[in-house]
Amino acid sequence: MYFIMMLALVQLAEAQKKPFAIADLYKIKGVSDPRISHDGRRVAFTVTESFLTEGKTNADVYVMNVDGSALRRMTDNKAADNGARWSPDGSSLLFTSSRTDGAQAWLLPMDGGEPRKLTDISTGVADPLWTVDGKYLVFSSDVYPEYGADDALNKKANDAKEKGPLKAHMADRLMYRHWTEWKDGTRSHTFMFDIAAKKHADLTPGDFDAPAFSLGESGYAVSPDGKEVCYVSNHDVNEAETTNKDLFIVPVAGGTAKNITSGNAAYDGTPIYSPDGRYIAYRVQATPGYESDCFRIALYERATGTRTVLTEAFDNWITDIKWAPDSKTIYFLAEVKAHVPLYSVDIASKEIKQIIDAKFIDAFDVSPDGKFIVFARRSINEPVELYRVSTKGKDMQRLTFINKGVEDSVDIRPAKEMWIQSPTGKSIHTFLVTPHNFDPSKKYPLILNVHGGPQSQWADGFRGDWQVYGGSGYIVAFCNPAGSTGYGQEFTAAISKDWAGKVYTDVMAVADSLETIPYVDKDRMGAMGWSYGGYFMMWLEGHTTRFKAIASMMGVYNLKAMHGTTEELWFPQWELNGKPWESDMYEKLSPNRHVKNFKTPCLVITGERDYRVSYNQSLEFFTDLQLMKVPSRLIVFPNDGHWPSGVKSMPFYYNAHLDWFHRYLGGGPAPYDMTKMVRNQAFEKE
Numbered sequence: 001m002y003f004i005m006m007l008a009l010v011q012l013a014e015a016q017k018k019p020f021a022i023a024d025l026y027k028i029k030g031v032s033d034p035r036i037s038h039d040g041r042r043v044a045f046t047v048t049e050s051f052l053t054e055g056k057t058n059a060d061v062y063v064m065n066v067d068g069s070a071l072r073r074m075t076d077n078k079a080a081d082n083g084a085r086w087s088p089d090g091s092s093l094l095f096t097s098s099r100t101d102g103a104q105a106w107l108l109p110m111d112g113g114e115p116r117k118l119t120d121i122s123t124g125v126a127d128p129l130w131t132v133d134g135k136y137l138v139f140s141s142d143v144y145p146e147y148g149a150d151d152a153l154n155k156k157a158n159d160a161k162e163k164g165p166l167k168a169h170m171a172d173r174l175m176y177r178h179w180t181e182w183k184d185g186t187r188s189h190t191f192m193f194d195i196a197a198k199k200h201a202d203l204t205p206g207d208f209d210a211p212a213f214s215l216g217e218s219g220y221a222v223s224p225d226g227k228e229v230c231y232v233s234n235h236d237v238n239e240a241e242t243t244n245k246d247l248f249i250v251p252v253a254g255g256t257a258k259n260i261t262s263g264n265a266a267y268d269g270t271p272i273y274s275p276d277g278r279y280i281a282y283r284v285q286a287t288p289g290y291e292s293d294c295f296r297i298a299l300y301e302r303a304t305g306t307r308t309v310l311t312e313a314f315d316n317w318i319t320d321i322k323w324a325p326d327s328k329t330i331y332f333l334a335e336v337k338a339h340v341p342l343y344s345v346d347i348a349s350k351e352i353k354q355i356i357d358a359k360f361i362d363a364f365d366v367s368p369d370g371k372f373i374v375f376a377r378r379s380i381n382e383p384v385e386l387y388r389v390s391t392k393g394k395d396m397q398r399l400t401f402i403n404k405g406v407e408d409s410v411d412i413r414p415a416k417e418m419w420i421q422s423p424t425g426k427s428i429h430t431f432l433v434t435p436h437n438f439d440p441s442k443k444y445p446l447i448l449n450v451h452g453g454p455q456s457q458w459a460d461g462f463r464g465d466w467q468v469y470g471g472s473g474y475i476v477a478f479c480n481p482a483g484s485t486g487y488g489q490e491f492t493a494a495i496s497k498d499w500a501g502k503v504y505t506d507v508m509a510v511a512d513s514l515e516t517i518p519y520v521d522k523d524r525m526g527a528m529g530w531s532y533g534g535y536f537m538m539w540l541e542g543h544t545t546r547f548k549a550i551a552s553m554m555g556v557y558n559l560k561a562m563h564g565t566t567e568e569l570w571f572p573q574w575e576l577n578g579k580p581w582e583s584d585m586y587e588k589l590s591p592n593r594h595v596k597n598f599k600t601p602c603l604v605i606t607g608e609r610d611y612r613v614s615y616n617q618s619l620e621f622f623t624d625l626q627l628m629k630v631p632s633r634l635i636v637f638p639n640d641g642h643w644p645s646g647v648k649s650m651p652f653y654y655n656a657h658l659d660w661f662h663r664y665l666g667g668g669p670a671p672y673d674m675t676k677m678v679r680n681q682a683f684e685k686e
Helices: 002-016 151-163 404-409 464-468 489-493 502-514 532-541 559-565 570-575 591-597 616-627 650-665 674-680
Strands: 030-036 042-051 056-065 081-086 092-097 104-109 126-130 136-143 187-194 199-202 220-222 228-233 246-251 268-273 279-284 296-301 307-309 318-323 329-334 342-346 352-356 360-366 372-379 382-390 416-421 427-433 444-450 475-480 520-530 549-553 602-607 632-637
Touching: 030 081, 030 360, 030 372, 030 382, 042 081, 056 081, 056 092, 081 126, 092 126, 126 220, 136 220, 187 228, 220 268, 228 268, 246 268, 246 279, 268 318, 279 318, 296 318, 318 360, 329 360, 382 404, 416 502, 427 464, 427 502, 444 502, 444 532, 444 650, 464 475, 464 650, 475 502, 502 520, 502 532, 520 532, 520 650, 532 549, 532 591, 532 616, 549 650, 559 570, 559 616, 591 616, 602 616, 602 650, 616 632, 632 650, 650 674
Parallel strands: 444 475, 444 520, 520 549, 549 602, 602 632
Antiparallel strands: 030 042, 042 056, 081 092, 092 104, 126 136, 136 187, 187 199, 220 228, 228 246, 268 279, 279 296, 296 307, 318 329, 329 342, 342 352, 360 372, 372 382, 416 427, 427 475
């Protein structure tokens, strides 16, 4: 009886909230990058706000006490202010801002006063770090390697480029463009900046990226004594075909760099010095050319050059690492069964302990006394906020309530977890989000979302996908089939060279199971996917008619052509067992071989600046759909790459999906008129 009463109260509370709409997604603010002050009393972090009607975002720096009290907004400017780092004496905050002359380093005094600009470098400043004495900054910037630190020549070259349009792009080797940008001769280099003298020096001269490109990390670290920098770089001539990033060390004063991981032909990255200066910890992979090999933690002992892997027994990807202040323990995040928990590893015994599983932890920082951790976390029905927990995993406390207004007024749906048996012999972890005002006695249309990567995981973390469609009357399902991370490296590796085998069996088993749920309308099931998920939708198009509508985003359609247009060639060459003239998998696993079977209505979305999976892949797919007389629609974002712009393009993206699925699955009320939206090139207010 008590349970029934509590369930009724929960349902009543949900009913009193409004359904989640696209506009609500953009009312939710990002809370990120917590940094605890050196005295352990305060934490600085970034809050990112979206402005839907303007199609813009803005970030500002906030500070509060480590117990969540005395919250202060430290910057308030139309330009993005982020990456706050405490000065060595704690009297000020370093941050980057594009408020004048591109991204530059700024200094904000904590005792009051306006920020002042520290750097004035034409190529801009990214990810600045202090040296221990507070006299120097280390940062990265994209420069023409032949000009190095000569700002005048770099400025002249950039000014000429920006006057454009260019007469032509020119390349003499591969990796001539990456993600959304043409390289056009530029390289990312690491610089030292003398604050007093206002002079900068290139620490990594040469025709290579140093730091090497990596999503979500700066790629360098400064030693505790401030005399040395460790950075990540790939010096292989065939950099488009190799994952061989190495760690290099170079004196801050300048000099010859030394490769300290040359013995490993696979990835070495994410360097971080131990507080006592004895070690450099870093993430490492063991298999050359395989970007989805298991990420482990390794140690480099600076005095002896000895390298040791600490987490050989840990069978899931490690994503972030930080030292304890006593230099005896390393804390780390890892992808584990759709969660991202926090762990520790003792560097002497290699003993690994879970500190806390808080669903999805995005980032964290360790207090100077080693007693507590501040972290950003979220879950499927909880937007991101900052929390605090002891390093023993006790007394978790929520510190920020930035998104409380949306949480209190909007129905942010939770998920049901399921483990569905597959003929492959594996149980497939699956999540189910039910719609607003859910009534189990009714039947609802369902959208099954297949993740990209392909080596990644759908996690128990807040996303617009799970809430926007649920708020519009759909059940949303997402699963982690073969190839997903978080279930052991063997399961992750199961998709390589088998893109349409075990994973197809797993996803179909999930669909079979879902359609037996009483409140799922098996005659109104749709599917969608992005990147590899887009490929999977293209494969579905030629192999089944069980879904009434599908949506393919940034998908791979013609595998041979994809190899010739993508930039990171190590990916298809590993996944498909070689080059196209060496492997029959490009032919056997290519969706374009099954055009004659195409029947399911399909929405196709791509970005014109997608250099990972060229938008021509989607154009080919759409052409064949049209020639087969299959109801289909093509949407191309001209200024976007593999991921559409979060606030400029994604509102259109969500509306396009709602419109498409409404046509073929029913669901909620009819959304916007997409033709009108395209003609106007503007979004109407919710």
